Amino acid sequence: MTAQIIDGKALSKSLREGFKTRVAQLGAQGVQPGLAVILVGDNPASRVYVGNKVKACEEVGVRSFHVGLAADTPEAEVLATIARLNADPAVHGILIQLPLPPHIDPRRVLEAISVNKDVDGFHLYNVGGLVVGNTIFPPCTPYGVQLLLDTTGTDVTGKNVVVVGASNIVGKPMALMLLQREATVTICHAKTRDLAQHTILADILIVAAGKPGLIVPQMVKQGAIVIDVGINRLPDGKIVGDVDFDGVKEKASWITPVPGGVGPMTVTMLIENTLRSAERALRMRQADDYQDWEAPVIHPVTG
Numbered sequence: 001m002t003a004q005i006i007d008g009k010a011l012s013k014s015l016r017e018g019f020k021t022r023v024a025q026l027g028a029q030g031v032q033p034g035l036a037v038i039l040v041g042d043n044p045a046s047r048v049y050v051g052n053k054v055k056a057c058e059e060v061g062v063r064s065f066h067v068g069l070a071a072d073t074p075e076a077e078v079l080a081t082i083a084r085l086n087a088d089p090a091v092h093g094i095l096i097q098l099p100l101p102p103h104i105d106p107r108r109v110l111e112a113i114s115v116n117k118d119v120d121g122f123h124l125y126n127v128g129g130l131v132v133g134n135t136i137f138p139p140c141t142p143y144g145v146q147l148l149l150d151t152t153g154t155d156v157t158g159k160n161v162v163v164v165g166a167s168n169i170v171g172k173p174m175a176l177m178l179l180q181r182e183a184t185v186t187i188c189h190a191k192t193r194d195l196a197q198h199t200i201l202a203d204i205l206i207v208a209a210g211k212p213g214l215i216v217p218q219m220v221k222q223g224a225i226v227i228d229v230g231i232n233r234l235p236d237g238k239i240v241g242d243v244d245f246d247g248v249k250e251k252a253s254w255i256t257p258v259p260g261g262v263g264p265m266t267v268t269m270l271i272e273n274t275l276r277s278a279e280r281a282l283r284m285r286q287a288d289d290y291q292d293w294e295a296p297v298i299h300p301v302t303g
């Protein structure tokens, strides 16, 4: 069997075409969706990611506000910047590019973003929403994976899903989303003993470990759907995922390539969340209950 390719680039392209219609509909009601992207410091990889997000926004007519802060910006100033953006009605989504410099507590910063503008879905409120199955903004990468899975026409109900990787931004929310869809979900991580014993049972295998070549054909069930979230740069500059693509594609029924699989979907879902936020803000304003809609302020426990 040679797997069919799940084409994230093509799906992204068609979704982004649809976004233009939604942007035009919002425009007709006097709203231009806006996304603020905060970059603290000048990490070259982060600069590239921010540049990609800003470009993707502009292509579909979302206004982007790029806020660049020096690496030594005090935490209080970052928090003040977020407070300003929280209050700005032209901004519907706020994203802070991670990682942050070591003197800044990422949790404190993420919790400062208004729940209503948390388009990355990293605020505790949105994370908690995932647990009970009604988050406002699903985190972008797992959200994109879910749509990629849908393109295969597979009903995940009752399927064995194995998620390799348990990070807060990919593995854990991914597992929660599929649990919500009544899959039987196993989460593996770096301390899992005998990874293959778990992966071989997967009808759907989702890998987000950041380890090139981690998943080889012997670890994959015949006919499985394999989603490779990993992005790794090899010493020769080549970008690969965590899955031995050439070997595993001979066993899987569907597989995502790297690049061109999950990667393009992450930015696409960020725009989706920003549009949803703008549409939601408009609805609430029209219903004249904008204040009621404000979610409760959550004070993070620190120290």
Ligand code: NAD
Binding pocket: 141, 164, 165, 166, 167, 168, 169, 170, 171, 188, 189, 190, 191, 192, 195, 208, 209, 210, 211, 214, 229, 230, 231, 232, 262, 263, 264, 266
């Ligand atoms: P992370 O480092 O925060 O987490 C990695 C997870 O993998 C951890 O839970 C760890 O325990 C687990 N892990 C590590 N080695 C393992 C092993 N040998 N066996 C089993 N589990 C193991 O990483 P992350 O932020 O979740 O990202 C994971 C990968 O996905 C990276 O390659 C990253 O670049 C990529 N990524 C891609 C996108 C995208 O848009 N495609 C988005 C986010 C992350």
